[in-house]
Amino acid sequence: MSEIMISLKDINKTYKSMGDEVQALKSVSLDIYKGESVSVMGHSGSGKSTLLSILGALNPPSSGLVEIDGIDIYKLSQERLADFRREYLGFVFQQFQLIPYLTAHENVMLPLTTTKRSNREKREMAAQVLERVGLKNKMNRLPNQLSGGEQERVAIARAIVNAPPLILADEPTGSLDTKTGDEIMELFQQLNKEGLTVLMVTHNPDNTKYLGRTIVMKDGRLSDERLNLN
Amino acid sequence: MQLYNIIINNLRRRKSKMLFMLLGIVIGIATIVSVFNVIESMKTQMTKQVSEYGINVVITPDSGGLTFSYGGIILPEILYDVEQLTNEDVDIISQLGSKDMIRIIAPKLISVEMLEGGQKVTVIGGNLKQEFQIKPWLTIENENSEASLTEKNIEGFVPADLIRQDISVIELSEDQIIIGSALANSLKVNKGDTIKISDNQFEIKFILSESGETEDHQVLMNLKTAQTLFNKPEEITVMDLSVDYEAGSEEVLLAEIKENLPHVQVSSLRQETLKRDEMLTRLVRFGVAVSILIVFIGMLVVGITMSGSVRERTREIGIFRALGFRKSHIIKIILSESLIISFVGGVLGYISGNLIASYSGPIFIGETIQPEWRVLVLFISVGLSVAIGLISSIIPALKAAKLDPAEALRFI
Structure with missing residues (x-):
C-alpha cells in the first residue's frame, strides 16, 4: 500500500451568505495516496471548489483535519502556509489565470520568484518545463499571444516547475476544444505516471478515463467513488 | 525572475x-x-539690494531715546546736551579697519531755517557730490541727466550709481544753493533767482527734479557753508554711509563704529531689512x-x-x-x-x-x-x-x- 498524500477527516465547511449559514462540506473524509490521480465530479454547488480550496491550503475548514504528506496544514502559520503552497502544491486554475503582463517564461518562473535559487537556475528550470510541454519556442510570448491550449500548457508548466508532489487542477479543459482538451489530459496522465499525485475537479466525464479514481460529490458530501479502468 | x-x-x-x-x-x-x-x-x-543700493547705514548722535524723523529714518532729537557728531568723526569713520566696506560717506548738517517770507524750510548742508551719489533719485532739472535713476526699484530701494556722470556739474560756491522742485514752485522762484535764508542771500544754482522724496521741499548747500551759516563750524547732524556688505562683515563694521564712536547711534538698514x-x-x-x-x-x-x-x-x-x-x-x-x-x-x-x-x-x-x-x-x-x-x-x-x-x- 502506498503512503497517503492527502488525508481528510470529517471536514465540515460552513459559509455565511446573506446572513444565512450555508454548509458547503458535510463530514467529508477522504484519503488519496501518493502517485494517485483523482477526478472530483459533481454539479455546481456540490462543494467541489470548496474542497479544492481547502486542499490547496487556501481556505481552512470549519472543522476536521487536513493532512497533506502527513502535515496538518492548517496548524501552520500564514507565512509557513504560503511556503507550503509553494513547495508542495502545483495549482492549475480554471481559465489558466496567467499574469497578462508577464511572458510565458516569466509566468512559469512565478513560483520560483521567492525562492533562493539564482536567476539563471530559475530561467533554466522554467525553460525546461516549457520545453517539456512543447512551448520552448514560444516562451517569450505574452499570454494573449498564445492559443487557449498553449496557455493551458503554460499554466501546467507553472504548476510543475517547482516539482511539487501534488497537482491540484480546476476544470483545466473547461475552455478548450475536445482535441486540445485530450492533449492536456494526456499531459496530466504523463505527469501522474512520472509520480505526481493529481487531483482534478472536472465536469467532463471524458476526462475521467485519464485519471485513476473518480469521486462524485453531491450536496457537500461524497456520494460516490469508483476506480476508472485505464 | x-x-x-x-x-x-x-x-x-x-x-x-x-x-x-x-x-x-x-x-x-x-x-x-x-x-x-x-x-x-x-x-x-x-x-543684495541692501548691499548694493544707496544708503544702508545711518550714523547719528546718541540722544538717549529722543528722536525725530528724517527721510523716513528716525533720528535723535538735536539737543544741546547731546554730544553731536563732528568733522573729526567723519575722518574716524573713513579710517576704520573695515573702511573698504564703505563706498560713500555722506555727512550732513541739518537745520530748520526761516525764509524771507517767514516760511520754515529744512536746509541740508552736505558734500553734495557724495549726497547725489548716495541718493540716486536726486537729479537736476534741465541738465539732460541720462544717468539719473529715478525709477524706484522694488522694496523702495533705488540703485546707487556711484559713477553717475551728471554730478560733475554740481559745484556750488558759498552763496549758491540747490532747492527742491516743490519748494521752488511754492516760492515761485527759478534757477538763477536769489532767496534769503537766515538773513543771507543765496543764488539758486539748480532746481532738483521732482522725485517724490523729502528733498523736493528742502534746500541743499555745501556742508561748510551750512556750518558757517548756522554757526556750527565742526558739527555734523547725520552721516549716511553706503556699505558693500559683500566686502566684509556687517557685524564687524558696526562694532568698529561703536567702539571708535561710542557717542553715536548706528542704524543699519540691513537690520531693518531683516525685520x-x-x-x-x-x-x-x-x-x-x-x-x-x-x-x-x-x-x-x-x-x-x-x-x-x-x-x-x-x-x-x-x-x-x-x-x-x-x-x-x-x-x-x-x-x-x-x-x-x-x-x-x-x-x-x-x-x-x-x-x-x-x-x-x-x-x-x-x-x-x-x-x-x-x-x-x-x-x-x-x-x-x-x-x-x-x-x-x-x-x-x-x-x-x-x-x-x-x-x-x-x-x-
Missing part, C-alpha cells in the same frame, strides 16, 4: 494610472520646490501651509491610485498567494511600485520646481530666479516624495496582503 520583474512589468502595463500618480507627485513636489526657491531668492535679493524677514517668515508659513495641503492631496492621489490598483489586481494577488507568495512579498510589491513612482516623482518634481521658479520669478518678484540645483533640496524633495508614496501606500499594501486568497480566487 525576481519581485522587481513583476513590479517593473506591472508599472509598464498600467502606464496611464501610474503616470497619473506620478503627475500628482511631480506637481506637489514641484510646487513646494518652486515656493521654496522663490522665498529663498527673495531673501537673497533683499540682502522685513518677518514678512518673509509669514510668507514661508504660508508656503508651508500650502505645502502641507499639497502633501495631503498628493497622499490622497497616491492612496486612491494604489487602492484602485490593488482592487483591480485582486485576482492577480490571489494567484500570487496561491503560488506561494507570502503576505510580506505582496506588501513589498505594492510598496516598491509606490517607491519607484514617488522616487521618480521626487526627482522630476525637483527639476520642474526649479524650472517653474525660474520662469515664475519675473511674475512674483520681478526678476529671473536662477535655479539653484542644491543637492540637499534634491534629497529633501525625493525624501518627501518617497515618504508621501510609502505612507499613502501602506493601507492599500496591507489590504492587498490581507486579501483572502480563496476569496480572491473565487473564480475557480
Whole structure:
C-alpha cells in the first residue's frame, strides 16, 4: 500500500451568505495516496471548489483535519502556509489565470520568484518545463499571444516547475476544444505516471478515463467513488 | 525572475494610472520646490539690494531715546546736551579697519531755517557730490541727466550709481544753493533767482527734479557753508554711509563704529531689512501651509491610485498567494511600485520646481530666479516624495496582503 498524500477527516465547511449559514462540506473524509490521480465530479454547488480550496491550503475548514504528506496544514502559520503552497502544491486554475503582463517564461518562473535559487537556475528550470510541454519556442510570448491550449500548457508548466508532489487542477479543459482538451489530459496522465499525485475537479466525464479514481460529490458530501479502468 | 520583474512589468502595463500618480507627485513636489526657491531668492535679493543700493547705514548722535524723523529714518532729537557728531568723526569713520566696506560717506548738517517770507524750510548742508551719489533719485532739472535713476526699484530701494556722470556739474560756491522742485514752485522762484535764508542771500544754482522724496521741499548747500551759516563750524547732524556688505562683515563694521564712536547711534538698514524677514517668515508659513495641503492631496492621489490598483489586481494577488507568495512579498510589491513612482516623482518634481521658479520669478518678484540645483533640496524633495508614496501606500499594501486568497480566487 502506498503512503497517503492527502488525508481528510470529517471536514465540515460552513459559509455565511446573506446572513444565512450555508454548509458547503458535510463530514467529508477522504484519503488519496501518493502517485494517485483523482477526478472530483459533481454539479455546481456540490462543494467541489470548496474542497479544492481547502486542499490547496487556501481556505481552512470549519472543522476536521487536513493532512497533506502527513502535515496538518492548517496548524501552520500564514507565512509557513504560503511556503507550503509553494513547495508542495502545483495549482492549475480554471481559465489558466496567467499574469497578462508577464511572458510565458516569466509566468512559469512565478513560483520560483521567492525562492533562493539564482536567476539563471530559475530561467533554466522554467525553460525546461516549457520545453517539456512543447512551448520552448514560444516562451517569450505574452499570454494573449498564445492559443487557449498553449496557455493551458503554460499554466501546467507553472504548476510543475517547482516539482511539487501534488497537482491540484480546476476544470483545466473547461475552455478548450475536445482535441486540445485530450492533449492536456494526456499531459496530466504523463505527469501522474512520472509520480505526481493529481487531483482534478472536472465536469467532463471524458476526462475521467485519464485519471485513476473518480469521486462524485453531491450536496457537500461524497456520494460516490469508483476506480476508472485505464 | 525576481519581485522587481513583476513590479517593473506591472508599472509598464498600467502606464496611464501610474503616470497619473506620478503627475500628482511631480506637481506637489514641484510646487513646494518652486515656493521654496522663490522665498529663498527673495531673501537673497533683499540682502543684495541692501548691499548694493544707496544708503544702508545711518550714523547719528546718541540722544538717549529722543528722536525725530528724517527721510523716513528716525533720528535723535538735536539737543544741546547731546554730544553731536563732528568733522573729526567723519575722518574716524573713513579710517576704520573695515573702511573698504564703505563706498560713500555722506555727512550732513541739518537745520530748520526761516525764509524771507517767514516760511520754515529744512536746509541740508552736505558734500553734495557724495549726497547725489548716495541718493540716486536726486537729479537736476534741465541738465539732460541720462544717468539719473529715478525709477524706484522694488522694496523702495533705488540703485546707487556711484559713477553717475551728471554730478560733475554740481559745484556750488558759498552763496549758491540747490532747492527742491516743490519748494521752488511754492516760492515761485527759478534757477538763477536769489532767496534769503537766515538773513543771507543765496543764488539758486539748480532746481532738483521732482522725485517724490523729502528733498523736493528742502534746500541743499555745501556742508561748510551750512556750518558757517548756522554757526556750527565742526558739527555734523547725520552721516549716511553706503556699505558693500559683500566686502566684509556687517557685524564687524558696526562694532568698529561703536567702539571708535561710542557717542553715536548706528542704524543699519540691513537690520531693518531683516525685520522685513518677518514678512518673509509669514510668507514661508504660508508656503508651508500650502505645502502641507499639497502633501495631503498628493497622499490622497497616491492612496486612491494604489487602492484602485490593488482592487483591480485582486485576482492577480490571489494567484500570487496561491503560488506561494507570502503576505510580506505582496506588501513589498505594492510598496516598491509606490517607491519607484514617488522616487521618480521626487526627482522630476525637483527639476520642474526649479524650472517653474525660474520662469515664475519675473511674475512674483520681478526678476529671473536662477535655479539653484542644491543637492540637499534634491534629497529633501525625493525624501518627501518617497515618504508621501510609502505612507499613502501602506493601507492599500496591507489590504492587498490581507486579501483572502480563496476569496480572491473565487473564480475557480
